[in-house]
Amino acid sequence: MSLRIAVLGSGSGSNCQSIFNAIDDGRLDAEVVIVLSDNPDAYILERARQRGVRAEVMDCQGYKNKFPLEVQEALAAQLTELKVDLVCLAGFMRLVKEPLLAAFPRRILNIHPALLPAFPGVEAWKQALEAGATQAGCTVHYVDAGMDTGEIIMQAYVPVLPDDTAATLHARIQVQEHILYPAAILSAISRL
Numbered sequence: 001m002s003l004r005i006a007v008l009g010s011g012s013g014s015n016c017q018s019i020f021n022a023i024d025d026g027r028l029d030a031e032v033v034i035v036l037s038d039n040p041d042a043y044i045l046e047r048a049r050q051r052g053v054r055a056e057v058m059d060c061q062g063y064k065n066k067f068p069l070e071v072q073e074a075l076a077a078q079l080t081e082l083k084v085d086l087v088c089l090a091g092f093m094r095l096v097k098e099p100l101l102a103a104f105p106r107r108i109l110n111i112h113p114a115l116l117p118a119f120p121g122v123e124a125w126k127q128a129l130e131a132g133a134t135q136a137g138c139t140v141h142y143v144d145a146g147m148d149t150g151e152i153i154m155q156a157y158v159p160v161l162p163d164d165t166a167a168t169l170h171a172r173i174q175v176q177e178h179i180l181y182p183a184a185i186l187s188a189i190s191r192l
């Protein structure tokens with residue numbers, strides 16, 4: 001039976017698209033049953049709608065960064081009801097806490113645009129560039145209550161080129177992300 005995935009994102013959703021693509025070309029025996037965003041204008045919602053996947057907005061009660069616990073509790077109940085096996089964060093900009101973590105132990109994944117544990121947090125590719133790193137990359141990891149601190153599942157390296165700008169580096173990292181995330185999901189599935 002194919003695995004049931006929920007995707008949470010706040011932005012463009014190119015990583016969500018890479019999951020759709022991996023399902024369509026048979027790399028991933030899974031179904032995305034719902035896409036949720038905290039941002040009503042996020043293109044990730046449009047990608048889901050175009051595919052006929054349920055797309056919903058989470059109302060974070062006007063908080064800019066906080067992920068209110070009662071919203072997480074309601075989400076945990078909804079995803080349990082939908083019999084979701086795996087929750088994939090794909091550019092989701094809020095920290096997941098106990099209500100969700102407890103409902104989906106070792107079943108929440110995140111993709112981060114740096115070689116963790118180096119450069120957690122926002123705009124990690126920019127942090128790498130500013131630190132003068134020669135290697136950048138991306139990481140898929142299990143989510144814990146910290147920021148980008150959970151156990152690493154898979155990583156991909158991306159060299160930093162001498163003339164890289166934040167935009168060119170991020171673009172090359174994203175190419176690798178789109179390969180890495182479906183592969184890491186497959187790896188996580190095999191460990192369930």
Ligand code: GRF
Nearest residue numbers: 012013014015091111112113
């Ligand atoms: C990616 O770079 C991901 O690593 C980070 O946020 C970005 C989301 O991009 N967490 P997209 O919305 O999947 O295009």
